[in-house]
Amino acid sequence: MSGHPFNVLFLCTGNSARSVLAEGILRKDGAGRFSAFSAGSHPKGQVNPFALKVLGAYGYSTDGYKSKGWEEFAAPGAPVMDFVFTVCDSAAGETCPVWPGQADDGALGHRRPGCGGRKRY
Numbered sequence: 001m002s003g004h005p006f007n008v009l010f011l012c013t014g015n016s017a018r019s020v021l022a023e024g025i026l027r028k029d030g031a032g033r034f035s036a037f038s039a040g041s042h043p044k045g046q047v048n049p050f051a052l053k054v055l056g057a058y059g060y061s062t063d064g065y066k067s068k069g070w071e072e073f074a075a076p077g078a079p080v081m082d083f084v085f086t087v088c089d090s091a092a093g094e095t096c097p098v099w100p101g102q103a104d105d106g107a108l109g110h111r112r113p114g115c116g117g118r119k120r121y
Contacts, residue, residue, distance in 0.1 A: 016044040020051050020052075028061065035079065
């Protein structure tokens with residue numbers, strides 16, 4: 001393992017629930033080994049309150065989350081991502097966001113209307 005935490009970005013279309021849940025879980029469970037982030041290709045503008053309720057119910061922090069666009073992580077000075085995961089499925093026939101560039105990427109197939117799938121691990 002490298003001497004620094006790996007940067008991990010979780011992407012979906014809206015960045016309102018699943019990508020936020022993944023960010024929250026990895027923030028806590030991967031602390032010191034991973035730095036977790038989330039974003040969306042078409043962010044909803046607010047985090048789903050139920051997602052925050054679920055995080056809190058399982059002992060994860062509910063502070064500091066916002067629905068944001070992936071441009072934030074493509075801008076100069078943004079953290080360089082080591083891994084990028086899409087957390088979508090093909091339920092609605094939309095295209096899942098594809099992160100161009102430097103990171104290893106993968107898609108985790110999870111049913112959620114509003115996001116289309118790519119490959120699955």
